[in-house]
Amino acid sequence: MNSLSSAGEAQLSTTDRKRATTAGLTLAGGGWMSNLIVYLIQEFNVKSINAAQISNIVNACTSLIPVLGAIIADSFFGCFSVVWISSSISLLGSILLALTAILHSLRPQPCENGSSTLCKNPSKLQFAVLYGGIALASIGVGGTRFIVATMGANQFKKPKAQSTFFNWYFFTIYTAAVLSTTAIVFIEDNVSWACGFGITVAANALGLAIFLLGNRFYHHVEPEGSPFTGLARVVVATIRKRKVGQLSSGSENYYHGHDGVPLKIMAATPTKSFRFLNRAALITEGDINPDGSIAKPWKLCTIQHVEDLKTLIRILPIWSSSIFLATPIGIQATLSILQALTMDRHIGPHFKFPAGSILVFVLVSTSISLTMLDRLVWPTWQNLIGRSPTPLQRIGVGHVLNVVGMVVSALVESKRLSIAQSHHFQGQPSSNIVPISVLWLVPQLVLVGIGEAFHFPGQVTLYYQEFPTSLKNLSTAIISLIIGIAFYLSTALIDLTRRVTDWLPDNINDGRLDNVYWLLVGIGVVNFGYYLICAMLYKYQSVENRVDVSPQL
Incomplete structure (x- = not known):
């Protein structure tokens, strides 16, 4: 005890x-x-x-x-x-x-x-x-x-x-x-x-x-050593055995490993999806030593390695859709600070809201939403539907909320620009504060924050449960890769916009930042359609992973 x-x-x-x-x-x-x-x-x-x-x-x-x-x-x-x-x-x-x-x-x-x-x-x-x-x-x-x-x-x-x-x-x-x-x-x-x-x-x-x-x-x-070596061997072995004829369906014809290789076997035979990769585990003459070990490491792989690579290929489309989910968030985050610098940040007679703190509304809404989802929404969902929402469903809701957030961003910026124009602030960099409260930015940031409470934990849960055991660290870091690529894309998109349009001058009161947000709306709608196709085609690796995704805090 x-x-x-x-x-x-x-x-x-x-x-x-x-x-x-x-x-x-x-x-x-x-x-x-x-x-x-x-x-x-x-x-x-x-x-x-x-x-x-x-x-x-x-x-x-x-x-x-x-x-x-x-x-x-x-x-x-x-x-x-x-x-x-x-x-x-x-x-x-x-x-x-x-x-x-x-x-x-x-x-x-x-x-x-x-x-x-x-x-x-x-x-x-x-x-x-x-x-x-x-x-x-x-x-x-x-x-x-x-x-x-x-x-x-x-x-x-x-x-x-x-x-x-x-x-x-x-x-x-x-x-x-x-x-x-x-x-x-x-x-x-x-x-x-x-x-x-x-x-x-x-x-x-x-x-x-x-x-x-x-x-x-x-x-x-x-x-346990680089897991990418085993995945690379699958590709090389598949290419080297590309001329192998009919693939066998018998488990005895595929390599499972031997006592000296501590592997967790997923299946007796390779799955039928991406069947061409099964050649990498197919035993041919000269592939195995008398003691059961692999004689030619770059010509034969275990079934485990083949299935690990298939898992990554299956999840790649969903992962790619998340890049253009995060790109608008990255652009909004930086442009919102620039908007805040040009708006009235006084709250009451003595307090001036810091421009760098404007993103706190995303963080607060996400924190509150995470608690509400786990304490109220998911239990209610469980009672009404009979099962918890899947990670893919949570990510899908995040897509929708993200698009709605960009729509609100465009509408608010249109209002800010109209006020700037009506008060003749254009072309006056020394007096570029527009008489509109910074709190107008709050609704769009709150929507994006609620969306993050849906899609970020949903993605981490999906990747951690679906990725091969040897890639568990990468499964959580893959979210960070999405964000990193998205920020580079946002940098490139802003740079391209500055080159081909006059929407983003140094003084944003002279530009059309609202058009940038409408562009993000269009990207988000197209990307959501792509995500729906990927999600409908994706199959979870186990029933447990579909059910056990919404625990209580």
Whole structure:
């Protein structure tokens, strides 16, 4: 009885430490990333659209690096080493950013009389320290993002417990992000940048310390070598056996592995889907040694490796549809900050809402929605329908809400521009504040936040449960890959729009930002149609994965 109690306490301590670590690292990253556009414009004299593009690139990097981290964790060092090394790199980057705010010599002189035309560009040294800090902090944030999620899920064996952990993981991320986007950004805008960046350094150090102190409680999953080698062998073996005639249906003709290869067999014979890949596991003369091992590794694979590759191919279309789901979110995130900078941000007689905090409404709505979905919506759904909603259904709802959010964004921007034109603000960069409350941006951000509560946890659950066991770290990091590609696409789309239209000048009061949002609506509608086709054609790998996806918080 005492041993069971100790085990439960250890698992609780492990989960709490993961949440605390996630909270600390999220506070640290959110403290500088959420206000980066404003920092670049106000302290380094960067043009507004250029600052938005830099922010997009940073967000893309912090989202692509988790994929590299997942591959390294799966193949070589494991989750624990990747997380603590990345956290240390993030801490170093945060310190450099704090130094740019503390030392006047690391920043250019402010613009004369607040004019954007009389600004001194940063020196090479100032740019080097700034971009060096951003690069290191981005690498560190990316290296921990989602790897902590996989490490946390690895502490549990049952899918329901794992899915519960994912919900708590997202809840912790969004809650910590709310604090960083409001409290830390407020301090940066109203107290000092040095104080705000100093808090991010402290949060990063605290998160790293909590993580390291919990090492003895963690269940460590040893890396088993690169899983991509086995997948590559399937492709090569299939090509080398392309001239093999009729494929056999007997299990004895396919390679299952031998006692020296610890593999979990999914099926006695390969499945019929993507049947041409079955050649890679078909035993031909000279493929096997007398002891049962593979004689020619790049000519014969196990059934497990073949089925792993098929799983990735099946899920690839759904994954690709999520890229254009995240792209509008990335564009809206950066452009909303630029909109907020041109709007009346006074709330009451004494409080001025920080422009960098405008995205807090996405975070708050997502956090509240996650709780409401698990406590109210999913149980009601279960009672009415008889089963929980599938991950694909949750993702589909997220698609719809995302499109609706872009429609509202376009309508609000049309109103903002009409007010700007009626008050003759065009062509007056020194007086570009439009007399419309920043709170007009709230509905569109709330809709996108609710949509994220549907599609992001749905995607993580889908990929974690459907991906092969050897790719569990990659299954959670694949979300980050989606976000990273989406931010790069958003950067490219904004750049293309600036080249071929006059919708996005440096002073957005002279442009047509509403047309950009309508373009995103069109992209979202087409992409949703593509997703519906992919979802209808997709088949879950097991019944358990369809049912056990909506646990209680």
